[in-house]
Amino acid sequence: MLSNILLKISYDxxxxxxxxxxxxxxxxxxxxxxxxxxxxxxxxxxxxxGRTDAGVHAKGQVVNFKSRISVPIEKLPVALNSILPPDIRVEMAQLVEDSFHARYSAIEKTYSYQVYQAPIQSCFLRLYSLWVSNPIDWEKVEQAGKMLIGKHDFKGFAATGSSVQTSVRTMKDFQIKKEGRLTTMYFTADGFLYHMVRNIVGTLLEIGTHKRSTSDIALILERKDRSLAGPTAPPQGLFLESVLYLLS
Amino acid sequence: MLSNILLKISYDxxxxxxxxxxxxxxxxxxxxxxxxxxxxxxxxxxxxxGRTDAGVHAKGQVVNFKSRISVPIEKLPVALNSILPPDIRVEMAQLVEDSFHARYSAIEKTYSYQVYQAPIQSCFLRLYSLWVSNPIDWEKVEQAGKMLIGKHDFKGFAATGSSVQTSVRTMKDFQIKKEGRLTTMYFTADGFLYHMVRNIVGTLLEIGTHKRSTSDIALILERKDRSLAGPTAPPQGLFLESVLYLLS
Incomplete structure (x- = not known):
């Protein structure tokens, strides 16, 4: 019998x-x-x-595949983890309906972006965060980030030349969590455009370091012009945190 | 003029x-x-x-060297960090007395050891912790670890064949800090024998997984027999946290 199998995976x-x-x-x-x-x-x-870019990490990527595989579903994570390289782990396996599609069935995704702010780079966080040596006004970043919440045309924050039907997405939540010098920004939306989180982060960090004002967010959303937004933040700070589905 | 210079360094x-x-x-x-x-x-x-082994990390290693170097001491960290690979960072530089010796002047060192306990290994912590899939009774580990505090002959926890004058050391403190599935053990002593922390951790984890009893600690300290202690825990969980000096 052809089974449709969902895997939740994490990777460095x-x-x-x-x-x-x-x-x-x-x-x-x-x-x-x-x-x-x-x-x-x-x-x-x-x-x-979500097809993450080079250097981007995942804590809760979801994939599905159809197969006649005979390994019992509950033994699949251990069996796969014994073969996979240690920087890829299968966290969970589950049988899903035939119609389930890891990409099209997703109703919400959360990405996080880690920033390490300190005068000297951390040798332990260098592959998992963006290092910023200048002080960051996180209150300003939070204020600006909250302006993204809602249904907007995010074209100004998407990589130029991306060919999607619509660049309208709904940002459902934006959160900041601080742990000492490491700060994590969480973005939850019904979908993300190519480079959207990294372009938003690049812009928010310019706001947080007083290179531009919070009102730029409204301007970029209104003008839909990528050239008005900040630089694309580097990949190593980005994590696909989780994907939400309505499973029956 | 020949200066004696102290560097505090961290490395992956x-x-x-x-x-x-x-x-x-x-x-x-x-x-x-x-x-x-x-x-x-x-x-x-x-x-x-401390000369850390392959795969062992440091957050607060201290080195010293004598030189006629002309780079001003306050500019040395930035200058060195611009040349060093990103997994080695100079955190601080300081002029010290001519008699200062990074090893012999140290009066206390703290090592930490990270354990990740979960059914599935973490792809992000695999290089910075020991993964244990079995549940660990951390109260038992703490109880056993506290028995190490004091002045003891730690020969039973040292690598066999180490040629040191005396294997008597004073363990000043043992602490456990938990953050979800990641637990860190902190060991502070006036000095450590070769493989001492890793052999202690190997023994403590056997106690925490009920493979042996807490009273084994007293037995190993009394008998001074390496063969009575547990296995040497792997290097990647170990961090040289800090070194204490009396600087004038």
Missing amino acids: GTNYSGFQIQPNAPTIQACLEDALSFLAKERIRVTAA | GTNYSGFQIQPNAPTIQACLEDALSFLAKERIRVTAA
Whole structure:
């Protein structure tokens, strides 16, 4: 019987050229499909909720695949983790309805972005955060970030040239959590455009370091012009935190 | 003028064969001495408070060296960090008395050891903790760890064959801090024998997983027999946290 199987996975993206499979480069998808194909004794293709870029991490990526795999679903995480490299872990496996699609069935995603603010870079956080040596006014960042909440055309924060049907998304929540010098920003939306979180972060950090004002957020949303927004923040601070589905 | 200079450094030990210089292997000492020698325009040798093993990390390693280096002391961290690889950072530089010796002048050191307890290994903590899938009774570990406090002959917890004058050390403090599934044990002593923390951790974890009883600590201290203690815990959980000096 052909089963539709959902996997929740986490990965340290440092050593990968992103999620999506490509020739002559290590990818999360290739590792995962190789491990699954080995266990299933047939070629498996997976579909992911979000195709993270090179260097981007995931704590709660979700993929699905259809297979006649004979390994019992409850044993799948342990079986896969024994084959996968240690920087990719399968956290959970679950049988889902035939119609479930990791990308199209998702109703909400949360990304986080870590910033380490200190005069000297941290050797332990260098691969998992953006280092900023200048002081950051996090109250200003929070104020600006909250302005993103709601249904907006986020075209001004998307990579130029992205070909999506609509750039209207609903930002449902923006939160900041501080732990000493490490600050994490959480973005929850019904969907994200290409480079959207990293472009927002680049803009918010310019606001937090007084290079621009909070009102720029409204301007960028209104004008829908990428050139008005800040730089794309580097990949290593970004984490796909979780994906929400309505599962029956 | 020949200055005696103290550096406080941190490093991610993952990609190094330990602190101490050795031929044909990457070491913290070689990186540091190369960077210093480049800046000082003379060959520099450093002395470290503790020579950490391959894979062991440091948040507060201390080294000293004597040099006629012309870079002002307050500019030394930034100058060195611009040359050093990103997994080694100089946190602070300070002029010290001529008699100061990073190893012999130390009066107290603190090491920490991180344990990640969960059914599935963490892809983000794999290089910075020991993963234990079985539940751990941390109250038992704390109880056993506190029995180490005081002046004892720690020979039973030292690597066999270590040639030190005396294996008597004073454990000044033992603390446990929990943050979700990550637990950190802190050991403070006037000195540590080779592999002492890792052998203690290996023993404490056997106590915490009910493979042996807390009373084994007293037995190992009394019998001074390495074969009675637990296995050497792996290096990646170990951090040299700090070194204490009486500086005038």
